[in-house]
Amino acid sequence: MKRCVFIILILSGAGIVRGQDETHNISRLEANNLLKSLNQKNVDTVRIDQLLRLALFNILKPGEQKADLDSAGLFIKKAESISGRVKSPAIWGYMALVKANFYRENGQKEQGKKFAEKAVALLKNTSDKYHLGSAYLELAHHYEFNDPKQVGEKMHLVERAVTALEYSKHTELKAYSLQFLADLYSTQSLDAKALPIIKRAIEAYQSIHYKKLQGAYHVYSALCYDLSDYENALTYELKALKVAEELKDSVMIGTIYNGLGMISDSIHDRENAKKYYKLALENAQRRHDLPAIGYILQNIVIDYDYLNQNKEALNFINSLPERDSLSNLKGTVVSFAFLVVYSRLNQPVKAEFYIDKLQKYIDLNHPTPLRVSRLYARFVRYYTDTHQFTKAKFYLKKVDSIDRAVNDHFTITWDYVLKAKLDSAQGNYKAALFNLSKFNTLHDSLLNETKSRQLKQIQVIYETEKRLNEIKLKDQNIRLLNQNSEIQSTNLLHAQHTKNWIFAGSCMLLIIAGLLYWQGAIRKKNNVTITQKNKLLQHLLTEKEWLLKEVHHRVKNNLHTVICLLESQARYLEDDALAAIENSQHRIYAMSLIHQKLYQSDDIKTINMATYIPELVQTLENSFDTAGRIEFKLNVEPVNLSLSHAIPLGLIINEAVTNSIKYAFPNNKKGEISISMKENEKQIILELADDGIGMPQIDHDTEPESLGLRLIKGLGEDIDAEISFYVDNGTLIVISFKPDLLNDPEHFLKSSTETLI
Template identity: 30%
Template sequence: MKKILPFFKRFFYFFSLFFYVLLTAQTDSLEQKIVKASKEEKIEIYMQLANKYSKIKVDKAIDYAKQGLELVKTENSKYTGFFYLRLGYFHNDKSEHVKALFYYKKALEVSEALNYELGIGKCYQNIAVTHVKMGNYDKALDYDLKALKIYEKNNDENLITGLVGNIGSLYSCRLKDDENGLLYYNRALEMSKKTGNNEFRSHILGAVAEMYIRQKEFAKAKKVLKESLDIAEKANYPRVVISVLSNLSLISIEEKKYKEALMYSKRVLKMRLESGYTEDNTLTYLTLADIYEKLDDIKATEFHYNKALSEAKTSKALPQLSRVYEALHEYANRRKDYKKSYEYVLKYNKAKDSLFTIKKDKQLKEVQAKFGLENKEKEILLLTNENKIKALENQNQSTTQVLLIMGLMTLTIILLTLFGAYKNKQGNNKILAEKNEVISQTLKDREILLKEVHHRVKNNLQIVSSLLRLQYKFGNHKSSTEILQEIQDKIHAMSIIHERLYKSNNLSLINLQTYLDNLLSHFNTSYDLPEQNITITTAIDNINLGMDRLVPCGLIVNEIIANSIKYAFQDNTNGHISIKASKNKDTCTLTIQDTGIGFPENFEMESSQSLGMQLIQGLTKQIKGTVEIISNPGACYTITFSMAG
């Protein structure tokens, strides 16, 4: 095996070099023809050049497609639609998804103007692919299903095959529904075998392998990947070769063959950079960072993590950005850099929340229900037409015998009696079916809410974990009793939120006044405030906040009140803490003031090294707010933040 692998690498290198030289010679010849060509000939040449360079240099392919578009963009023709579609495709390869959507929608306008149904379907399919890359799965499924209806109407098996594979990937890779994903994959594989479309087959085999990798069935995955790679290399499909090599690298990592994994990933990155297919550079850089960390090359590890973050920010694709922040959070943990770990977990939660919401889950189900309803309406219409035909045939039959008529009348009466009984039974069945449907939908809704609860609890546990590490890091000078009290306060501040959600009919918003009353009750009991002659008063507007705002707010209030109780009042003097909250449109202003000794002279919050002050600043930044402090003469904090988004 060790001897075969270098031979295989050399063979593939020479094959690629030969193909590149041959392709370059062909493109040079085409470029020479442009000078003397007519307009129609130039259009055809630009189409050929865009297609040929799409396999070796995406930027050059874009340049040729734009030159071709300049010749035809004032007219609505198949050439205009072709160049718009190709430009969308090329920009997706470069992770420029907003530009890709722009060109696909221009292509859609052309197809609609030409009343070209298959062109409309292709535009829908490519728009769906772009929305998947951007994390908009509800929109992606909507466009995919609309495209599938058009392809089935036109009975185009090649297009149906590719789209069915795309829907399988959407279910399996994005929605984590392998059962539905495998159904679509198998259907697509059968169709690709029937039509002889090897490009679709190699793509779909690669997607099936990814599903096996997620299920940790590496032997199955490698077998399917080998079949996909054989097809892709023979037919020169570089995108599929890149995808297969990426997956082989992931399997090698799982099998602890890190040098082999590094070889695959380096080759993937080289092919991406040479061809301009940058759409998944982020994931390749993350994989390389993971491999280098396992090989104890910290410098290379951090270089590739930084490259991954840069690529993800440039592409603005939420799925990739959330994966980078999660990886950086875990890496910072392993390096025991808990401050950075806390920052990254906040960013990861924000990106993850944007991807996973009840609203999006509901929208996906509405799209699926809508598509199913439309199919049922077609079936009903077909049955109605059949009944009309039968009625016309009955009208054409003449009845000449009176006895037959009387017999038919008698039979009709019997049938009407039976029909009445049948309708009565059908009505009861319908009522029962409706009740079952309501019960089924209720169970599904509860399942969705349970997933959301688990998601929120997981986020809060990650925050608690990060707070514990920070408390440990900054708590060297404190007694264990003090540290435990501070930890208990923070966790209790978060647990009150879950208690309010449990008791509330509204699972998305909590009233700030109600929450603070519960929090202050905890402080009165835990710190025995009456015994210390300390009182706390509130003046809160009617403000409702979601968990994303309330968790940071609760921790901020907790930290400030705890600081005041511990440090503001000396010699058992009477102390008073006031909390005020007001709103102006979408902006909330929270003011917390005590009558204590105030801040030291020349105190600056930004330069403070205390955990409390760093937490207040970090949590305020998380809700995109500002914090100001003054001594008047006691300590006064003013936090202003937006309640929207």
């Protein structure tokens, strides 16, 4: 019987609990700010998000105003007109979710369900778990919790919503989905599964200092009530009442008062139960809640009956206002109440008048078998008390037949009490004792069964919580191991690169040593060279010796540059180590390409930028797969630069072009990147430009946060270059520096001689 009463308690507040925290709507101020931002120039994805949030704001506003839905429809249409330019399943799924809300709120449930299913299908394969969880919850609304054929699918969808939102940063929606799931479990008598779930919901709410906890507290209380944990049931129902009163939640307050009355009844505190029921009744009358009024009124009368306060009960019934929905109850609930009172007051004429009314109600309305059984049981008690044994036996037979057909053990057990009272009233004490003995046996069996069930539920709850804690601990350990593995992999990769470059440097040093030895042998062998060639040979020897020393010096500097680049990149690693290493690989390639060109050229001291830059750009274009999307325009004069200038400029070009490819053209937008290099008598000008969205304005007086910008500025300083940034319909970087002194042999020889002296 308590399970039946508990279900009534849950269902009476189910809609309240489920609707309480669901919308997560933005405020009016946020909506106004979004409206203002629509006038600004934004990328398509941002604009679609703004429009859809404004649509949801109008859909989820309290009340159902046609003007709000019309506004929401306009925002959705505007977002749809833009979405054709965006190839994003996440955006399309979000739009389907908003349309599902729109159609459901507009009463078009079939259309709403169709778009909710579409939203789930689109969002399942994206990283947008927040909107996926919302889509599952939206789809769950299209299945009824009180329909046995639909409630299973409804629970399955809410379980998926909980899974999707498990690691979401949107804690409020995650907590709501947990509360929703616990509420569904409770209506299906799955208390052992529901209790740890509602605990997690409350913990999640409390972690964000959420205040509207009355619904979660009420569900937790109802679960404790069903497990006969009346202390916690009362504690959490009072907590729910306190929050509901602070927030002036009048709807929830009535449900909570009803729950407090039931808990008080279970601990035999009839006076307090009666007080809470009366408060719940007043609330239900204000809201014209007909089912709640009837249910609560019966509870009040039964409490009066237990307290033997029958005159007070009659006065209470007569004091009820004759209006609204209460007048519609006179043939059912109020008739039952009058029957109870007049039976106790020994007024048979009036009592039988209401028996006739209730019999007509049964004949016309065909209520549930258990409802009929309980009404007939009241008839049996009345006819037994008034010694109308034939009628008592007639209705007792009906009661016994109904209860056994329904196979309700609780009511079958208490039917033996009715039989014992009837036998005792007829003087058949032996049969009365037999029936009382049968009642005690079955009652003890029910108690033992209830205790066994409760112990099993407690064990299941303990095992469930233990398993959840183990899963949480395992997830933490896995994440920690993954982090350690990523760190170790990164360190190993760094070490391998360092080892490779050290090996390459060692080989180059051996080659240089061999060249030095070979040059020494040549000098000794050519001591007989003609005097006229001494000056030219001296010039060539000086140049070769300087170049060999310069190669040695540059190799060492390049190795150091590689190490510094990798160390600098490591400080920016957070999520994607692979991307960071790829960036470093591009930079290393920019340097290695210079060495390759240098070694392949007859002139081993300079690089022709007109051949170097196109090959570097082609490599970047292939690496990022920009074919058909980004067009490169090059205008590079045949400028010859030494390693001291070519390597920094190659790295600068690599950083600038990489940044343009990655960030200047979002959402696969088409664009153009242009590079030009010109030389005049005084300086060389390098210009790097794109027609993308433009980079943020740079404060030249402060150190930039971006590693790429820091590299560009630092490398510019290495060659004494002036660097300027312009952001207007794209980004333009202008780099100007003086020609390389190595390209002026007379100046070079003069400075080298001065250095040696």
